[in-house]
Amino acid sequence: MVRVELCFGGGLEALLGGQKRTPVDVPDECRTMGKLILWIRDTLISERHDMFMKDDCVRPGILVLINSSDWELEGTTQYVLEPGDSISFISTLHGG
Amino acid sequence: MEQPQQETVERYSRQMVLGCFGVESQRCLSRARVLVVGAGGLGCPAAMYLAGAGVGALCLLDRHGDCVERSNLHRQIAYNDAVVGVDKAEALAQFVRNLNPRCDVQRLDSKQHGVGICAANAEQMVQGFDVVLDCTDNVMSRYVLSDACALQKVPLVSGAAIGTDGQLSVYCSSGAKDDDTPCYRCVHPVAPPQHCVGSCDSAGVLGPVPGIIGTLQAIEAIKVICGASFVGAEPLRRKMLLFDAMDCSFRTMKLRARNSACIACSSNSTSTQNRITRVNEYDYDAFLMGDSAGDSAAAAPAIAPESRGPLPSRIEALEFSRISNESTLLVDVRPNTHFQMCHLPGAMNVPLTDLSSAERVRDIQHEMDRRSRGEAQSSTLYIICRRGNDSQKAARKLSETGLFHRVVDIMGGLSAWSDQVDPTFPKY
Numbered sequence: 001m002v003r004v005e006l007c008f009g010g011g012l013e014a015l016l017g018g019q020k021r022t023p024v025d026v027p028d029e030c031r032t033m034g035k036l037i038l039w040i041r042d043t044l045i046s047e048r049h050d051m052f053m054k055d056d057c058v059r060p061g062i063l064v065l066i067n068s069s070d071w072e073l074e075g076t077t078q079y080v081l082e083p084g085d086s087i088s089f090i091s092t093l094h095g096g
Numbered sequence: 097m098e099q100p101q102q103e104t105v106e107r108y109s110r111q112m113v114l115g116c117f118g119v120e121s122q123r124c125l126s127r128a129r130v131l132v133v134g135a136g137g138l139g140c141p142a143a144m145y146l147a148g149a150g151v152g153a154l155c156l157l158d159r160h161g162d163c164v165e166r167s168n169l170h171r172q173i174a175y176n177d178a179v180v181g182v183d184k185a186e187a188l189a190q191f192v193r194n195l196n197p198r199c200d201v202q203r204l205d206s207k208q209h210g211v212g213i214c215a216a217n218a219e220q221m222v223q224g225f226d227v228v229l230d231c232t233d234n235v236m237s238r239y240v241l242s243d244a245c246a247l248q249k250v251p252l253v254s255g256a257a258i259g260t261d262g263q264l265s266v267y268c269s270s271g272a273k274d275d276d277t278p279c280y281r282c283v284h285p286v287a288p289p290q291h292c293v294g295s296c297d298s299a300g301v302l303g304p305v306p307g308i309i310g311t312l313q314a315i316e317a318i319k320v321i322c323g324a325s326f327v328g329a330e331p332l333r334r335k336m337l338l339f340d341a342m343d344c345s346f347r348t349m350k351l352r353a354r355n356s357a358c359i360a361c362s363s364n365s366t367s368t369q370n371r372i373t374r375v376n377e378y379d380y381d382a383f384l385m386g387d388s389a390g391d392s393a394a395a396a397p398a399i400a401p402e403s404r405g406p407l408p409s410r411i412e413a414l415e416f417s418r419i420s421n422e423s424t425l426l427v428d429v430r431p432n433t434h435f436q437m438c439h440l441p442g443a444m445n446v447p448l449t450d451l452s453s454a455e456r457v458r459d460i461q462h463e464m465d466r467r468s469r470g471e472a473q474s475s476t477l478y479i480i481c482r483r484g485n486d487s488q489k490a491a492r493k494l495s496e497t498g499l500f501h502r503v504v505d506i507m508g509g510l511s512a513w514s515d516q517v518d519p520t521f522p523k524y
């Protein structure tokens with residue numbers, strides 16, 4: 001198990017009953033970001049999965065951050081979680 | 097160096113005496129040409145502060161014929177009750193002209209009703225500006241504007257706000273060799289599915305939130321314009337600010353660099369396929385539909401193949417007002433916060449999203465029985481929403497349960513009720 005903090009923002013917190021920060025223990029076999037996303041879908045999100053995912057990855061319009069860095073800078077789905085990591089899923093806003 | 101004129105000193109002294117800013121930065125501002133796209137919650141404070149700061153030319157662009165509404169006033173602070181109904185870009189231009197008569201304020205116009213920035217005009221519109229501010233409120237404008245700025249090498253200060261959240265970043269390289277600023281498309285190569293895009297109109301927005309972000313956009317624009325003369329100031333390039341009003345947190349995240357294969361901003365034009373060479377030649381509708389074409393089809397009205405109950409029908413608001421009485425059941429399917437704000441007497445609130453719950457549907461059945469005193473088998477269930485879209489979906493859904501004798505939805509929703517039946521019922 002690896003303990004990380006998950007953050008949901010930009011409206012995505014609605015998928016977790018309004019909770020923006022959630023500490024979780026991720027099973028060892030789900031330690032890559034790619035697996036973590038599937039694990040979140042299966043264990044934390046109970047409905048409207050299409051607001052979070054599309055074709056086994058996060059849907060377009062969600063920025064994924066690994067400790068405040070764009071996950072593109074960290075290897076995206078290949079990144080291996082470290083204890084204490086903060087992983088954020090932020091929906092892009094368009095209103096003005 | 098020549099000394100600034102008396103009026104310049106008197107008007108801008110408070111920022112000119114700032115050690116990091118100084119006379120030279122003020123000169124940069126006075127020579128700058130700035131375009132603000134969108135005259136709403138972000139555009140108002142952004143334009144106001146930029147005019148106050150003394151930019152040389154300030155151009156404003158919004159949808160032609162988009163007028164100030166009363167529901168704008170809590171956040172679009174350049175307007176007041178007296179300008180409700182006035183064209184927004186015009187009203188904002190007037191406000192900033194009064195604020196600083198030395199600023200050359202112009203309103204750009206697409207000349208076409210309902211059209212603001214669009215693929216056909218974007219490149220032409222952004223050409224020759226030192227910085228452009230994206231204060232728009234929709235996905236299409238954001239891509240169009242970013243693509244135009246990427247091609248014309250104009251920095252883009254992009255702000256967005258909804259609910260209690262705000263976001264801010266500076267996109268698009270100025271063309272300098274070592275500038276690895278991404279464009280909007282580098283960060284968002286695929287458009288979001290349409291059903292995941294919220295608007296202030298439907299989701300709501302706390303007034304000061306766009307105020308904060310629009311104000312920060314003015315700061316970023318000033319930093320971009322002044323460059324090195326604003327000593328130590330760094331525009332928010334390759335970073336994004338995330339503002340959350342709920343805990344008053346400002347988080348800055350690191351963004352990816354420019355994508356060398358980006359179809360909008362890559363400098364290597366030969367190796368990139370499908371590169372956008374002209375914004376007006378790119379098919380934005382197809383791009384926005386993207387793979388999400390299926391989603392939008394699902395959202396559009398469609399008759400379910402295995403419809404068990406009778407097909408729902410529709411009725412005019414005026415007609416409904418004539419036939420309804422105390423035994424009529426009207427279900428209002430708007431979100432509960434909307435219902436609490438205003439509703440028709442006797443209406444029962446069951447939000448559209450709750451209709452997938454069998455328990456809530458049973459609640460409707462029970463209420464139907466109670467009101468019709470056992471005559472539910474021959475009674476009609478009426479459905480209403482804000483504008484008549486969700487009520488159609490709800491009516492279809494309830495019809496398909498086969499539990500109701502007849503389901504009818506009210507065309508145009510409460511908005512039509514206000515127009516046809518009761519003008520004192522709030523339109524929002």
Ligand SMILES: [Zn+2]
Pocket residue numbers: 246278279280281282283354355358359360361362
């Ligand atoms: Zn790009």
